[in-house]
Amino acid sequence: MTLLNKIKKYSWIVKSLLHLPWSVKKDALTTLLTAHKKYLPDTESHADVEDILKCALCPNMCRFDCPVLDCVKSETTSPAGKARIAYLYEMDRFKSRDAVNLMYACAGCGACLQWCPFGFCVEDLLHGVRRDIVDENQYIPPPLEELRETMVTYHTIFEQGCTSLHRQYGEGDTLYFAGCIALNQTKEIPAAVLTILEKAGIEYATLPEEWCCGAPLLMAGFFNEFSEFALHNKDVLSPFNRIVCSCPTCVYLFREIYPSMGVTLNTPVLHITEFLLDCVAEGLLSMKEGKKDYVYHDPCILSRRLDILKAPRTLLTSIPGIRLHESQFSGKETRCCGMGGLLSVTHPSISFEMGQKRLSQLEKKATHIITACPACKVSFTRVGAVNVADISEVISESVID
Amino acid sequence: MSKDGGSSGNRNNFEVIYPSITLSEEKKSRIMEALKKIVGKKNISDAQIDKISYSKDYWPIALRWMLEGKCAALPDIILWPHTAEQISEIFIMANEEKIPVIPFGEGSGVLGGAVPVHGGIIVDMKKMDRIISINDINLTVTVQSGINGMNLERRLNHEGYTMGHIPQSLYCSSLGGWLACRAAGQFSTKYGKIDDMLISLEAVLPQGEIIRSKLVPKSSTGPQVERILLGAEGTLGIITEATLKIWPYPEKRILASYVFTTMQEALESIRLILREGIFPAVVRLYDRIETSRHFYDTPQAKNRCMLILVMEGSSHLVDTEEKRSHALCSAQGGIACGPAPVHHWLDTRFNVRETSDFSPRDIIFDTIEVSVMWDKALKLYEAMISAMEAITGVIFASAHASHVYPQGACFYFTFGGTAGKKDALQFYRAVWSAAMRACLDAGGSISHHHGIGIMRIPWIKEELGTSYDIVNRLKKMLDPHNIMNPGKMGFDHDTSQ
Numbered sequence: 001m002t003l004l005n006k007i008k009k010y011s012w013i014v015k016s017l018l019h020l021p022w023s024v025k026k027d028a029l030t031t032l033l034t035a036h037k038k039y040l041p042d043t044e045s046h047a048d049v050e051d052i053l054k055c056a057l058c059p060n061m062c063r064f065d066c067p068v069l070d071c072v073k074s075e076t077t078s079p080a081g082k083a084r085i086a087y088l089y090e091m092d093r094f095k096s097r098d099a100v101n102l103m104y105a106c107a108g109c110g111a112c113l114q115w116c117p118f119g120f121c122v123e124d125l126l127h128g129v130r131r132d133i134v135d136e137n138q139y140i141p142p143p144l145e146e147l148r149e150t151m152v153t154y155h156t157i158f159e160q161g162c163t164s165l166h167r168q169y170g171e172g173d174t175l176y177f178a179g180c181i182a183l184n185q186t187k188e189i190p191a192a193v194l195t196i197l198e199k200a201g202i203e204y205a206t207l208p209e210e211w212c213c214g215a216p217l218l219m220a221g222f223f224n225e226f227s228e229f230a231l232h233n234k235d236v237l238s239p240f241n242r243i244v245c246s247c248p249t250c251v252y253l254f255r256e257i258y259p260s261m262g263v264t265l266n267t268p269v270l271h272i273t274e275f276l277l278d279c280v281a282e283g284l285l286s287m288k289e290g291k292k293d294y295v296y297h298d299p300c301i302l303s304r305r306l307d308i309l310k311a312p313r314t315l316l317t318s319i320p321g322i323r324l325h326e327s328q329f330s331g332k333e334t335r336c337c338g339m340g341g342l343l344s345v346t347h348p349s350i351s352f353e354m355g356q357k358r359l360s361q362l363e364k365k366a367t368h369i370i371t372a373c374p375a376c377k378v379s380f381t382r383v384g385a386v387n388v389a390d391i392s393e394v395i396s397e398s399v400i401d
Numbered sequence: 402m403s404k405d406g407g408s409s410g411n412r413n414n415f416e417v418i419y420p421s422i423t424l425s426e427e428k429k430s431r432i433m434e435a436l437k438k439i440v441g442k443k444n445i446s447d448a449q450i451d452k453i454s455y456s457k458d459y460w461p462i463a464l465r466w467m468l469e470g471k472c473a474a475l476p477d478i479i480l481w482p483h484t485a486e487q488i489s490e491i492f493i494m495a496n497e498e499k500i501p502v503i504p505f506g507e508g509s510g511v512l513g514g515a516v517p518v519h520g521g522i523i524v525d526m527k528k529m530d531r532i533i534s535i536n537d538i539n540l541t542v543t544v545q546s547g548i549n550g551m552n553l554e555r556r557l558n559h560e561g562y563t564m565g566h567i568p569q570s571l572y573c574s575s576l577g578g579w580l581a582c583r584a585a586g587q588f589s590t591k592y593g594k595i596d597d598m599l600i601s602l603e604a605v606l607p608q609g610e611i612i613r614s615k616l617v618p619k620s621s622t623g624p625q626v627e628r629i630l631l632g633a634e635g636t637l638g639i640i641t642e643a644t645l646k647i648w649p650y651p652e653k654r655i656l657a658s659y660v661f662t663t664m665q666e667a668l669e670s671i672r673l674i675l676r677e678g679i680f681p682a683v684v685r686l687y688d689r690i691e692t693s694r695h696f697y698d699t700p701q702a703k704n705r706c707m708l709i710l711v712m713e714g715s716s717h718l719v720d721t722e723e724k725r726s727h728a729l730c731s732a733q734g735g736i737a738c739g740p741a742p743v744h745h746w747l748d749t750r751f752n753v754r755e756t757s758d759f760s761p762r763d764i765i766f767d768t769i770e771v772s773v774m775w776d777k778a779l780k781l782y783e784a785m786i787s788a789m790e791a792i793t794g795v796i797f798a799s800a801h802a803s804h805v806y807p808q809g810a811c812f813y814f815t816f817g818g819t820a821g822k823k824d825a826l827q828f829y830r831a832v833w834s835a836a837m838r839a840c841l842d843a844g845g846s847i848s849h850h851h852g853i854g855i856m857r858i859p860w861i862k863e864e865l866g867t868s869y870d871i872v873n874r875l876k877k878m879l880d881p882h883n884i885m886n887p888g889k890m891g892f893d894h895d896t897s898q
Contacts, residue, residue, distance in 0.1 A: 060508070084453075088415070
C-alpha cells in the first residue's frame with residue numbers, strides 16, 4: 001500500500017481523534033505507541049511474538065482449511081489455537097511437553113496463508129518458537145533429536161540413506177538435484193527425469209554426494225545445523241548454470257529461504273515441471289498420444305509457496321488425448337497429502353489420516369493420480385493408492401524416442 | 402481469583418477468572434471412566450493444554466484477560482462425541498453427577514456464551530460434521546451441527562447450490578453455533594436468517610431425551626416446541642442435526658452502490674425498496690464515519706453515507722430489482738457509484754484484523770448489533786451513537802445497517818476507545834451499558850444476531866419483559882439440575898466479574 005493510500009485509509013481515525021479533548025487524545029496516542037510492549041516478552045526470543053499474538057487474537061479465520069484440524073477436530077490444534085499456546089509459551093505462562101508437541105503439529109502446507117488477513121503462514125510463525133524450544137532444550141520430541149543426528153551424520157533424512165544417483169555425474173551445466181525422498185524412496189522419479197533429459201538431448205550433471213536442502217532442520221528449529229547445510233549447498237550448487245529439482249521443497253528453500261538468511265545461490269533454480277515445460281516449448285520433447293483420465297494433485301509448496309499452478313497442467317495437457325480432472329480442492333486451495341512439514345515424524349497418525357482424506361478426494365475424480373512431488377507420491381502410496389505417479393514418470397512414458 | 406496449579410510437568414503461570422469448584426480426584430476419575438465408556442478413550446481429554454484451549458470463546462473480555470496473563474475459566478473435561486445417543490448418555494451422567502455441560506462449536510461467539518464459568522464438561526461438536534444428504538428435488542441439505550460454515554457452503558457451491566448464510570464468521574463458526582444464537586448472514590435480506598432456513602432438527606434435551614422434528618415445509622399441528630432450542634445458546638440442549646433450505650447457485654449477480662447526504666434519506670430508500678417487495682441479498686448502509694473508513698477510494702463518498710446492494714438469483718428477477726432499486730434510490734437523492742465499492746466490500750469482508758491490531762495497543766474495540774422497527778430506526782441510531790460518544794475515552798462510535806426487513810432494520814455499531822489510566826474493563830462495560838440503555842429506551846431489541854452469552858445478561862430481563870419468567874420456567878422444567886451451559890443468558894447465577 002502506498003503512503004498516500006495509507007493516509008486515505010486511516011484519515012477517518014485521525015478525524016475522529018481531532019475532535020477529542022486533549023487528555024483523551026494524549027491517552028489514545030500514548031497507548032497506541034507504547035501499550036503493546038507490556039504484552040510482549042521481556043527477554044529476547046527467536047519467535048516474532050508480536051505476530052504470534054496477532055494470530056492468537058484472530059477468530060481463527062483460516063481454521064476451516066487447516067488439514068490438521070480437519071483430522072484432530074480439537075481447538076488446541078486449530079491454527080489460532082496453536083498461536084495461543086505459542087504465545088503462552090513465549091510469555092513463560094505455560095510450558096509443557098504437550099505445548100512443545102503442539103508447536104510441531106502443523107503440516108506447513110500454507111493453507112492458512114490463503115485466508116489470513118495478515119498474510120501469515122502458521123508454520124512460519126512457529127519456526128521461531130521451535131528455535132526457542134531447541135535453545136531451551138526441554139521437551140524436544142525424541143524423533144526430532146534422532147532426525148538431527150541422522151542428518152548431521154548422513155546428510156540426508158534417512159539413516160544410512162543414499163545421497164547419490166550412482167551414475168556418471170556428467171559434465172553438463174544443468175544440475176539435476178533429486179532430493180532425499182527421490183533418492184531413497186521413489187527412485188523411479190529420478191530415473192524418469194534422467195530418461196527425459198537424455199531424450200531431450202540435454203547435457204546434465206548430478207552430484208556425487210547430494211546433501212539434503214536442510215528443510216527438516218529448519219522446520220525443527222535446529223537453525224545452526226540448517227545453516228551448515230545451506231552454506232554447503234551454496235558452495236556445491238553455485239558453479240552450475242541452472243538447478244532442476246524434483247522436490248518443490250528443495251526449490252522453495254534454494255529460491256526463497258536461503259536468500260532470506262543471506263545465502264544466495266546466484267543460479268536459477270527450477271522445479272522439474274517448469275523445466276520440462278520449457279523443453280516442450282523449445283521443441284526438445286514430443287509426446288505420443290495418451291488416453292487416460294488423470295486427476296492432478298497440487299503439492300502444497302509448489303502451488304502456494306512457489307505459485308506454480310499452470311506449468312504442470314500445461315505440461316500434462318501437452319500429451320495428446322489426456323483427460324485431466326480437478327478435485328474439489330485444487331490449485332491454491334489444494335489439500336496437503338500428509339507429508340507436509342515434519343508431521344510424518346512428529347505426528348505420524350495425523351499425517352497418515354491426512355493422506356487418506358486427500359486420496360479419497362482425488363479418487364472421486366479419477367483413478368489415476370498425478371502429482372509433482374516425491375513426498376506426495378510416497379504419502380499416497382502408503383495409504384493405499386495403486387495408480388499414483390509423479391509427473392516426470394507420466395512425461396517419460398509419453399515422450400517419443 | 403485462583404492460581405491454577407496444573408498437572409505435574411506443566412509450567413503454568415496464569416490466573417483463572419472464574420474459579421470452578423475442583424472435582425475431587427475420586428469423583429473425576431469415576432466420571433472420566435464412565436465418559437470413556439460412552440465416547441471412547443480417543444474422544445476425551447483432561448489435559449491441561451486442552452483445558453486452556455477451551456477456556457474461552459471470542460468474547461473481547463476473555464481476549465483481554467488472555468493479554469493480561471489471565472485465563473477466563475477452565476473446564477474439567479473435554480469430549481468429542483460422534484452421535485446424538487452418546488450426547489444423551491453424557492447428559493444423563495451429568496445430571497447424576499450434577500456437573501455442567503458446555504456445548505462448543507468453533508468458539509467464535511463474542512459474548513462469552515461458551516466460557517465454562519463453572520467448569521464441567523465441554524462437549525465439542527466438531528466430530529459431528531457430516532453432510533448427510535443434499536436433496537435437489539426438495540432443495541434441502543441435511544447436515545450434522547458440528548460442521549464448519551465455510552466447509553458447508555463450499556461443498557454446496559461445489560454441487561451447484563448455496564445456503565445463502567454468509568456471516569462474517571463464516572470461516573470460523575459452525576452450524577450448531579448459528580442455530581444456538583439465531584445467527585444472521587450478510588446475504589440475509591434475500592435468503593433469510595438461520596432460523597428462517599431451518600426446516601427440521603434433531604436435538605438432545607438436558608435430561609437426555611432425543612427429539613427429532615418432522616421434515617415438512619409447514620404444519621399446523623400445535624406449537625413447534627423444537628424451536629425453543631433456537632437462540633437458547635446451549636442452555637436447553639444441543640442441536641445435533643438439521644435440515645435446511647438451499648438454493649440453486651445464483652445465475653446472475655448485480656452489484657450497485659449509492660451515496661446519500663444523510664442517513665435518513667438512505668434509510669428511507671431501503672424502506673421503500675423492501676416495501677415494494679424487492680429483496681436484494683445484501684443491503685448495507687454505512688454512516689459517514691464507516692463510509693470514510695471503508696470507502697475512502699470512492700471520491701463521491703466523502704462526507705456521505707454509502708449504501709451497497711447485491712442482487713442475485715434468476716436474471717429476470719435481478720434485472721427488475723436493479724431497475725426499481727435504482728429508481729427508488731435516485732428519487733431519494735442517492736448518487737450511483739457503480740459496482741466498485743461493492744467489489745471492495747466483497748474483497749475485504751472477511752479481513753477481521755481490528756482485534757489483533759488494536760487490543761495489544763489497549764484500544765478497546767467492539768461491536769454491538771441491535772434491531773428496531775422503521776418508525777424508530779433513525780432515533781435509535783442517533784441515540785445509541787450519542788450515548789457511546791458521551792463516555793470519556795470513546796474515540797469513535799459508528800454504525801451500519803447490516804440487515805433489513807420490510808418492517809425494520811438491524812444496526813451494527815462499532816466503538817473504539819481508550820480507558821487511559823482507568824480500568825479497561827470498566828471502560829468497556831460503561832460503553833456497553835450506555836449503548837444498551839439507549840437501545841432499550843429507543844424501543845430496540847438488545848441483540849439482532851450475536852445473542853446474550855454472559856455480556857448481555859444485565860439487560861435480558863428488561864428485554865424479554867413478561868416472557869422472561871416463562872423462559873426461566875421452561876429452563877427449570879427441562880433442565881432441573883441446571884447442567885446445560887450454566888451461567889449464561891441470565892437463567893441462573895450472576896456471572897458478572
